């Protein structure tokens with residue numbers, strides 16, 4: 294059906310209870326010039342995709358492609374996105390990492406009703422702060438079926454410290470109709486356990502088990518079928534690394550070049566050089582490298598024997614003869630960076646008081662004898678929300694009792710990662726943090742964004758198997 298923009302928007306507006314964001318409303322009320330508005334349309338639909346190799350299959354897409362189109366705006370602009378749902382089930386868009394007003398957060402059952410087949414929803418909010426984010430569906434298994442894309446908020450004033458920039462989405466694929474929802478065998482860090490647990494997914498109503506991925510693509514293309522990242526000698530190159538994968542952590546190394554980490558989850562860190570960088574599901578890192586080593590190189594994920602190794606991105610210097618790119622070596626002496634090695638670039642003047650705030654333990658369990666995953670023994674849904682007061686300083690204490698890593702993600706807020714090795718006012722800010730097997734990790738945040746916020750493991754299969762709850766910030 295073809296409809297005019299006016300009637301389309303009217304219909305979209307009519308289908309939802311939309312109001313202006315407070316900042317924008319305030320500007321209008323007081324007659325200040327309104328911020329520029331950037332409009333986008335995203336249609337969720339099934340589409341045939343081919344990653345350059347392997348079978349052509351039906352994925353679930355935004356605008357008929359995987360990943361969805363990059364959305365790029367400037368800090369302070371009003372972003373208006375109309376989602377039209379052509380899928381046979383409810384869909385949504387979540388603005389992963391961006392502290393949007395609660396009703397714009399895109400979590401069916403928590404912040405909105407799922408957008409029903411044939412219907413539309415208008416997402417509208419002020420784009421801030423600048424950073425590297427992901428947009429993705431928060432309904433069912435749609436994240437692993439292809440419903441994601443890059444969301445970039447550029448600084449209001451161009452910093453101009455680099456000469457060239459690439460956005461790289463690291464994707465795990467089940468190259469079958471339906472993507473990650475296709476019935477496949479379980480991948481497991483322990484093959485035996487995978488074997489023991491296979492078959493449980495056959496139970497009606499039981500959550501799906503983590504699938505076996507057979508393709509690791511970058512921006513929807515499998516190596517060697519993706520265009521090399523072209524660089525010129527002497528340039529400073531910025532890479533925005535985003536991990537929308539549903540169940541894969543990558544250790545990345547760029548052959549021939551150390552990388553300097555500048556941001557994690559959109560927030561700045563003190564520049565830190567490393568050979569290898571770990572990036573979990575839902576995490577983003579901005580890195581830079583100086584193109585001072587002409588040739589053809591690979592940015593690759595470490596081979597672990599679990600299937601992660603196939604992710605490769607060629608980097609090609611302009612003017613050099615094309616040849617088989619040199620892969621990274623992943624030698625044992627190479628430095629490996631995780632968020633624990635990083636600190637903020639400058640002391641936070643608004644650094645919260647040294648009192649740790651209310652401590653709320655979050656024990657992460659599951660995986661061995663059950664298809665379910667839990668927080669404090671409870672399986673979402675059917676979990677009482679964690680109620681906090683607006684302005685309250687909250688400390689969540691994760692204790693991973695399981696044998697798998699859990700990238701824990703809090704909606705609506707950045708949090709500080711409590712790092713005893715770093716002064717308190719230099720703790721980095723993130724929105725997703727990996728909690729390794731048997732590890733204890735604490736995060737701290739000021740609950741300043743009212744509403745019910747989803748809080749969960751960003752392994753999609755753990756989330757859908759119960760490892761989630763809701764943090765309700767009472768106004």
Ligand SMILES: [Cu+2]
Pocket residue numbers: 698699700750751752755756760
């Ligand atoms: Cu998990």
